[in-house]
Amino acid sequence: MDYKDYYKILGVNKKASEKDIKTAYRKLARKYHPDVNPGDKSAETKFKEINEAHAVLTDPEKRRKYDTLGPDWEKRVAGYRPGGSTSTQTGTATTADFSDFFETLFGGQRTASGQTGGFDFDIGSIFGRGKTPRRAEVAQTGTDVEQPVDVSLQEAFRGVERTFTIQTMQQCPTCHGTGLQNDQLCPTCHGQGSIPKTKRLEVKIPAGVREGSRVRVPGEGNPGQSGGKAGNLYLVVHIPNDPNFRREADDLHSEVSVPVTTLVLGGEADVRTLDGRITMRVPPSSQNGRVMRLAGQGMPNLKTGSRGNLYVKLNASLPTTLDDKQRELFQQLAQAGV
Numbered sequence: 001m002d003y004k005d006y007y008k009i010l011g012v013n014k015k016a017s018e019k020d021i022k023t024a025y026r027k028l029a030r031k032y033h034p035d036v037n038p039g040d041k042s043a044e045t046k047f048k049e050i051n052e053a054h055a056v057l058t059d060p061e062k063r064r065k066y067d068t069l070g071p072d073w074e075k076r077v078a079g080y081r082p083g084g085s086t087s088t089q090t091g092t093a094t095t096a097d098f099s100d101f102f103e104t105l106f107g108g109q110r111t112a113s114g115q116t117g118g119f120d121f122d123i124g125s126i127f128g129r130g131k132t133p134r135r136a137e138v139a140q141t142g143t144d145v146e147q148p149v150d151v152s153l154q155e156a157f158r159g160v161e162r163t164f165t166i167q168t169m170q171q172c173p174t175c176h177g178t179g180l181q182n183d184q185l186c187p188t189c190h191g192q193g194s195i196p197k198t199k200r201l202e203v204k205i206p207a208g209v210r211e212g213s214r215v216r217v218p219g220e221g222n223p224g225q226s227g228g229k230a231g232n233l234y235l236v237v238h239i240p241n242d243p244n245f246r247r248e249a250d251d252l253h254s255e256v257s258v259p260v261t262t263l264v265l266g267g268e269a270d271v272r273t274l275d276g277r278i279t280m281r282v283p284p285s286s287q288n289g290r291v292m293r294l295a296g297q298g299m300p301n302l303k304t305g306s307r308g309n310l311y312v313k314l315n316a317s318l319p320t321t322l323d324d325k326q327r328e329l330f331q332q333l334a335q336a337g338v
């Protein structure tokens with residue numbers, strides 16, 4: 001962990017007034033702002049350092065601690081994670097160091113065991129992060145958000161446009177995410193850098209989506225921080241079972257009832273497809289359970305758009321009642337050895 005000389009970072013001397021520090025900060029912040037240097041990692045790091053230096057040196061209390069503790073300030077703080085439990089830190093040495101640090105700052109007593117247990121506080125309370133704006137942070141891309149969406153098979157077949165109302169955060173328009181306005185806590189977001197927002201989104205779900213498909217809606221995730229880009233929204237497709245079709249990738253499977261005479265003699269069957277109904281030819285001597293392939297009557301492929309097949313299983317429908325004439329005919333069939 002390198003010791004960061006905040007004075008050097010801002011290019012001011014140790015006696016610099018708060019005004020000098022702010023002037024230096026503004027000049028450097030403009031130069032290294034991530035918006036001005038998109039994708040430039042070293043500028044990003046520099047911008048972070050500048051913000052960090054500015055946050056510490058413009059706060060009289062923090063500046064005093066920094067001046068007093070010098071290089072160890074950074075090292076000791078680094079061993080402590082904000083929000084973590086004080087008694088489960090990584091190494092004893094770190095814990096002890098931190099304990100020293102705690103004593104130095106507050107004149108607190110170290111416990112006999114040498115642990116900091118019992119001091120239940122957040123590092124934010126020392127450095128005021130909980131209550132002051134996030135000014136010591138580098139531009140960060142917002143996190144992605146997932147939202148489930150139910151799509152019927154028919155909709156997955158044709159593609160569908162959906163309107164969503166999403167609750168999101170947006171970058172504060174007053175302070176542009178810095179949490180500060182004229183070096184004061186931003187009045188609009190109270191230093192948070194973002195404000196809640198309800199948003200209507202119209203999203204086109206493309207034809208061919210499958211169960212679990214993720215439809216990406218760029219820039220509609222959580223907002224970025226300190227000028228970072230927003231994350232993406234992913235709609236995670238769920239397709240409830242369809243009463244008529246079973247889907248396997250881009251193929252569809254269905255069943256149709258056909259009179260036994262049609263199976264034996266051949267003929268036609270009326271078949272439901274996602275496009276409507278079509279007439280399918282049934283070859284003579286078809287066995288019960290025969291599967292017919294209707295090429296190109298399946299689902300469109302999400303990428304290529306070319307359609308899979310529809311496989312139709314023929315189920316023989318047998319008469320449940322027979323009149324005298326029909327009974328006689330079946331008897332004749334039986335006698336003929338059919």
Ligand SMILES: [Zn+2]
Pocket residue numbers: 172173174175176177178179180186187188189190191192193194
């Ligand atoms: Zn604001």
